[in-house]
Amino acid sequence: MPELPEVETVRTGLEQAWVGQRIDRVILRRKDLRFPFPSGMADNLTGQTVVGVRRRAKYLLVDLSNGQVFLSHLGMSGRYTLITPDEVARLNPNRLGVRQSVYGELTGFDGRHDHMEFRFSDGSVSVYTDPRRFGIADLFERAEEPIHALLEHLGPEPFEDWNATIAAERMRGKRSAIKITLLDQRFVVGVGNIYACEALHRSGISPTTPSNTLVRKNGKPTKKLERLVEEVKAVLEAAIAVGGSTLNDFAAVDGTLGYFGHHFQVYDREDGPCLKEGCNGTIERIVQSNRSTFLCPRCQK
């Protein structure tokens, strides 16, 4: 779920639900996710009002009234579920176990992976569920944000400071495959395995193309690279648009990918027909850096 479009979809939902709310209580059902929670995180969050929800790369940044920032990364399997006061009352939160929430029927897995629970002043509850625990939660002063270890080395946001010229500058002399470069968050942020495959397919570029061959000798982007940068933005935009349309019934902010799945042209379509107009190729799966890449060898050169 969590590439840029999914994180942006979650951001919008959290913004609508959280901004203006005071956090009355935070329950942490374990001491860590991928990294240990910072000491006192639950206490420091308690009593704060949410003043904004931002996104940087695939990180959610929640601004609090005391000048602190709550950072949340969804990893591979993290999701937030928003629970209304009515549902909260029906599920009787005071019966709760230490390692298991009472919200299992809403969050899945019998509540066994509901690691963080946020209770708000309007009576609603938000639950963070993450079976694989590759997610991250952190809390720090806003002044520290530019030097935060997880944020410091991030590359440009695709819609803000990124274009073919900048891409070419960062790819000069890079011999690794273009698919690997797209996944490198120092090159551009927000692109993950699905949208890297999709953007390369839309662009007609083979995922194994050495990155530097998309840059001219004078350092300018080739036509192919210009196309690729356009298609990265286009596919991310299209996915955000579809995610956004599901936001009206945002009661369950589950990051399930179902909504964009219908639009995949190559991802997870091994042995299926290439859907590009006029191409009769067959989708193949290869492995790059231990991760699956899907491509049409006929129209991606």
Place this chain on the structure above:
DNA sequence: CAGTCCTCCTGTCGGC
């Protein structure tokens, strides 16, 4: 430094 692997963790799915 760049590039390549491995790793964290749990759930799910397909093949036998």
Place this chain on the structure above:
DNA sequence: TGCCGACAGGAGGACT
């Protein structure tokens, strides 16, 4: 049905 291996949307860190 059960068991077992492969694989899953991320990305830091340890290697060569």
